[in-house]
Structure formats: C-alpha cells, structure tokens
Amino acid sequence: MALSSEIRDRVFAAADALYAEDPTGFPTVEAVRAAARTSMGAAVEGLRAWRERQRQQVQRPVELPLPSALAVVLEQAGRTLWTAAREDAERALRAAQEAFVAEKAELLQVSEQQSEAFDQQAEALAVAQEQCRALQEALATQQEGYTATEEALREEIERLTDTTREQREQIARLEGQLETLAAENAKLLNLLGGKLDAVAEPST
Template identity: 35%
Template sequence: MTQQAPQIPADVRERIIAAATDLFEQSGRETMPTVDAVRRAARVDMNAASAVMKEWRRAQTAQAAPVAVAVPESVQQASSAAVATIWQQAQELANESLRSAQAAWETERAEQDAMRQELAEAFERQAGELEALQSRLASIEAAEAAARGEATELRGQLAAAQEQAHTAEARAQEIERRAGELRTELDRAHQTSQAAAAQLDQVRGELAKVQAKAEAEQEAHQEQRKAAATEAHRMAERLTAAQAERDQATKAAGQAREEAARMAGQIDTLKEQSAALLARITPAEAKPTRKKPGGE
C-alpha cells in the first residue's frame, strides 16, 4: 500500500494531483511533469509538491506496467500436460514477473533520479529567485532610505522656506510702512512743488520784464555796434592801404639796393680797368729814348 505524505491537507493533495494529471495529459502522456511545474500550477510549497508527486509517479508506473496475477490461459490449457511443461511455464512467468519488477524498479529509480535532479534545479531556481528578490528588496530599502533622506531634506527646505516666508512677510510690512511714509513725504513734496511753481511763475514774469528791457538796450547797443563796425572797417581799409604802400616801398628799396650794388660792382670793375690801363701807360712815358749809333 502506498504511504501518503504526512501533514498534507487533502485540498492541497487534490490540487497537486489535478495539476500533475493535467500537465501529463497536455504532453500526450509521454513526458512526466516536473515537480517545479506542478508546484507552480498548484501554487503549493516545494515539500508538499515533491511528496505528493512521488506517490503520483508510483501510481502512474504501476498502471503503466501491471504485473499479471491471474493464471494464464496457456497454463489452464496445459493442465493435462506434463509437470515439466507446467514447471517451465511457471518459471517463465516468474522470470517475466521478475523482469517486470526489475523494469518497474529501474523506472522508479530513474524517476527518483529525475525527481532529485528536478528538485535540485527547482531549488537552484528558487535560490536565484530568492537572490533576485533579496537584491530587489535591498534596492527597495535603499530607495526607501534615499526617499527618507530626501523627505528629511525637503522638511528642512520647507522649514527654511517657512522661515523665509515669515521674513518676507515682516519685510513686506516694513515696506508697506515705509511706503506710507513715502506717500506722506510725497504729499509734502507736492505742496512744496506747488509753492515752487508759484514762485517760478513770479520769477518768469520778472524775467520777461528783464528780457524786454534787455532787448531795448540791445537795440541801442546794436546801433552803436554798427557805427563802431563802420569805423573799424574804414580803419581796416586804411591799414590795408598803408600796408600795401609799405610793401611797395620795401620792394622799391630792395630794388634800389640791388641796383646800387650792381652799380657799385660796375664802378669797381671800371676802377680796376682804369688802374690797369694807367699802369700800362705810365711806364711807357717815363722810359728815355735811346739814339741809334751812327744816327742823329
């Protein structure tokens, strides 16, 4: 009798068997489903899946290779045969049963090996999934820590912003107070400006009077300036004429000096020529005349 897995609820066993049968039928009853595939389909833990799968595979093996328990028809027909023939057939049946048992044992051992391999692979996959989940958990924890740090920083920034808001509010109140003072000063300035405008109008009136008087005096001065300009023009013409006469006299004096220098040069030349002529004439007159011998 097959021993059932201990401490496995009936509904869990039913889900495991149903999942295994369904997967076995989907493969065309050619490939036994893996423990991990059954575990995922039934949504149970690995221990329960492996224990129930052992029972299910034994049941499938027993159904696939049943051992003959009834007396074969050949034995019944050979009841009248010799004992040797019966014994031979009995040996053949025993050997066949032994071979069937050995085949079943080999099949079960192969299934056990395959199940161990499947369990090892399933545990490795679970270990990988666990490692991935742990890594993801670490990432989530790091993100949570970063979020906490960011939240702390944001709280600090919020406190600073609130402090700045209080400071800005106080500053706004101070600005409003100062604006009121400036409005008061502006009203005073308007009043002062109005008084200054009245004084400016008075000054403008006085300035208009002064300008009218200045224009009258300017007309009188213009007549005087015209007469002075006429006299200055006449004096300038006389000065220009005097300068022209002076330039002409200077030019004539220069020409006279040049002519005198030229005449002096000519006189010196004549003097030199006269002296030379006198020098040639004077020795000839002073020399005595000699008489020729036998002459006068």
C-alpha cells in the first residue's frame, strides 16, 4: 500500500517522538497509529519504512585500527568512544529485533483473534440456519395438519348439510302425509255424522 507523503510524515514524526521518549525499543504499531491518528494499515506500512530508516542509520560499525600518529591518550579516548558507540548501536539493533518480534507476535495474536471471531460467527450462522430449517419444517408440518383438519371439517359440513336437507325433505313428506290424513279424517267424520243423523231420524 503506497502512503501519501502527508501520512508518511505523520507516522515518521509520531515514531520519532515516541522513540525519543523511550529509546530502549522501537515504538509499537498501536502507539504510532494512535499518535499519528491514522489507520492500522497506514501505521504498519509507515512504521516499517521508519524502522528500515533507523536500521540504515544504525549500522554495525567496523572496528578500524587507529592511526599510529595519534597519541596514546587520544587513542584510548577514541577507542572508548568507539566502543561506546558500537555498544549503543548493538543495543539499538537488539531493541529493533525485539520490537520486530513483539510486533510479529502481536500481529499473530490479532490474526488468531480474527480467526476465532470468524469461526464463532460461522458457527452462529450455522446454528441460525439450522433453526430456520427446523422452523420451516415445523411450519410445513403444521400447515399439513391445518389442511387435513380443514378438509375433514369441510367433509363434515357437507355431510351435515346433506343430512339436514334429507331431514327437511322427510319432515316435508310427513307434513304432507299428516295433511292428507287430516283431510281423510275430516271426510270420515262428516260421513259418520251423516250416518248417525240418518239412524236417528226414524226413531223420531
């Protein structure tokens, strides 16, 4: 990822400030990101370039023999300064290596956390999908039950309707028969009354 000069300068400035505060080790990506107020990707890319610059500045010195013309005192003083500078450079190099190892471990930890989070989300999605399938199957079964019940009720209603119609027709027939019987009874009563009157007249 190519960084703009403005973001690169911000990352370098933040790294320089943090390293000045604690020169025992290179600053972490998170600290640089927070100080530079940039994204994690920009902080990683910028800090990598900054560390490369630091490593180029801190090269392991090669010990050279002092000129023979120098005095013993100057030679001892020079060697002392040379050794101190070399030790400082070695410490800086070790600090850079330790910071690199720490950063690598941190990135690995973040990667593992992201992987675990992804696995958890995938597992939750699988559970949700299984629950959805179970609900769909239960709904389909319930719908089948409703359909069967509806069909049975429709058949029962049709049967009761047919029975009611037959009963009404039977009642109508019985009412017709009763009317016929009533008419015949009336005729018989009139006829019987006429005969009784005929029998009563000779005796008078």
